[in-house]
Amino acid sequence: MDDKTYHHGDLRAAMIEKGIELINENGAKALSLRKVAAACGVSHAAPYSHFAGKEELFTAIENYITNKFASVLKESVTGKDASPEGLVSLGCAYVLFFLRNPQYFHFIFIHSNIVFGDGAEYEPFDFYVDYMKQMLGKMDYPKELWLKTAIAHWAMIHGLTSIAAMDDDPKEILLWEERVPDILSNNYLLLPMNNADSK
Amino acid sequence: MDDKTYHHGDLRAAMIEKGIELINENGAKALSLRKVAAACGVSHAAPYSHFAGKEELFTAIENYITNKFASVLKESVTGKDASPEGLVSLGCAYVLFFLRNPQYFHFIFIHSNIVFGDGAEYEPFDFYVDYMKQMLGKMDYPKELWLKTAIAHWAMIHGLTSIAAMDDDPKEILLWEERVPDILSNNYLLLPMNNADSK
DNA sequence: CCTCCAAACTTGACAGTGTAAAGATAGTAA
DNA sequence: TTACTATCTTTACACTGTCAAGTTTGGAGG
Numbered sequence: 001m002d003d004k005t006y007h008h009g010d011l012r013a014a015m016i017e018k019g020i021e022l023i024n025e026n027g028a029k030a031l032s033l034r035k036v037a038a039a040c041g042v043s044h045a046a047p048y049s050h051f052a053g054k055e056e057l058f059t060a061i062e063n064y065i066t067n068k069f070a071s072v073l074k075e076s077v078t079g080k081d082a083s084p085e086g087l088v089s090l091g092c093a094y095v096l097f098f099l100r101n102p103q104y105f106h107f108i109f110i111h112s113n114i115v116f117g118d119g120a121e122y123e124p125f126d127f128y129v130d131y132m133k134q135m136l137g138k139m140d141y142p143k144e145l146w147l148k149t150a151i152a153h154w155a156m157i158h159g160l161t162s163i164a165a166m167d168d169d170p171k172e173i174l175l176w177e178e179r180v181p182d183i184l185s186n187n188y189l190l191l192p193m194n195n196a197d198s199k
Numbered sequence: 200m201d202d203k204t205y206h207h208g209d210l211r212a213a214m215i216e217k218g219i220e221l222i223n224e225n226g227a228k229a230l231s232l233r234k235v236a237a238a239c240g241v242s243h244a245a246p247y248s249h250f251a252g253k254e255e256l257f258t259a260i261e262n263y264i265t266n267k268f269a270s271v272l273k274e275s276v277t278g279k280d281a282s283p284e285g286l287v288s289l290g291c292a293y294v295l296f297f298l299r300n301p302q303y304f305h306f307i308f309i310h311s312n313i314v315f316g317d318g319a320e321y322e323p324f325d326f327y328v329d330y331m332k333q334m335l336g337k338m339d340y341p342k343e344l345w346l347k348t349a350i351a352h353w354a355m356i357h358g359l360t361s362i363a364a365m366d367d368d369p370k371e372i373l374l375w376e377e378r379v380p381d382i383l384s385n386n387y388l389l390l391p392m393n394n395a396d397s398k
Numbered sequence: 399c400c401t402c403c404a405a406a407c408t409t410g411a412c413a414g415t416g417t418a419a420a421g422a423t424a425g426t427a428a
Numbered sequence: 429t430t431a432c433t434a435t436c437t438t439t440a441c442a443c444t445g446t447c448a449a450g451t452t453t454g455g456a457g458g
Contacts, residue, residue, distance in 0.1 A: 007452085007453060045446080046406075046407050050406090054444090155357075156358055158362075179350075183351050186347065210436090231414085231416085233414080241436075245435075245436050248436070
């Protein structure tokens, strides 16, 4: 905070915060360890007391953003019981978060080594799939299809996010803000279908 | 090919080919202009006679891969009329291409500035959406829902690809090779539903 | 209070990167 | 042969991540 020479105080936290600032200002691609260090008013090798290297700093930033993201997702369905309407809220929150912070999307899903799927622990993915399973459980939907359905649905959300987040034209952003809820609330894709009699 | 000193012959093509080789060997992240130049047996500044800079070289590599990808997609539905079965083939081809070449996925969808959506021209996206519109046209599906349905479906495919391509565990790859056709052939998500009476 | 240590930070160096400028080479057209 | 021009080399610079060695400083133990 103040201008002590040595012993910044909490350089680790400062690096993460300044890192996020720089991502918002100059984009995810232009981020470098040295720039973050400079933004913290510290020499280029100082971060090595707190991070093993660039990768570890970036992972820390990644976790920071992911936590924000996860809390936004949770907020979007607090109070609501697991329901199709809740799922629309959840899906919209997912897409809109990255639509409004495309730098974060690039940074997380491009830099990162995140592995989705069964074994891996990626909170937003797990939260989404859990919520959907919960919803499907309330309907009499064949249990053996829960996971597949949830994965397919999450994939759609994530794919929409990919398209939306790559557009940085402000007009297109507005278009997506309309289109996403529209698509998600169309029950022919959102809900498990009554003719799901296959298998 | 041979070891002429000056005048490589076709350095531009060689850079693209060697670039792809290096991506396959060392991953998309480790690719650099200088390494490609070295792999071509040429000085590090030689490429500047053929490319304005790194970005232009990478874009050329990107286009090369995208063309391969597009032709794989086309092959997967040649001879077949636009149909749900054809759509399964197309979707599987989409996911499996990147599942087996995850480096390409990282390189294209991470490095690139591709913009999907209406205005942009990204051949695989357009091809996919066109095919789906064609299919929906054969069924008596409300025309005003074509685009939305196609986008939603493509998003699912692309999202599945994202998950699948991030997994480099060989066991997981086999799992996805089973799971993808399974998910895609489940008509509750793949086909437009008969209770699509919304709007 | 003093001492001293370990954590935090700086400085300097190195290899690697992209890029630009200036010079060398060689194929080609006159 | 001569001259031109595209192609390639050489050299240089700024920037990157990382390491090693030195410097500062807060705080614990005497």
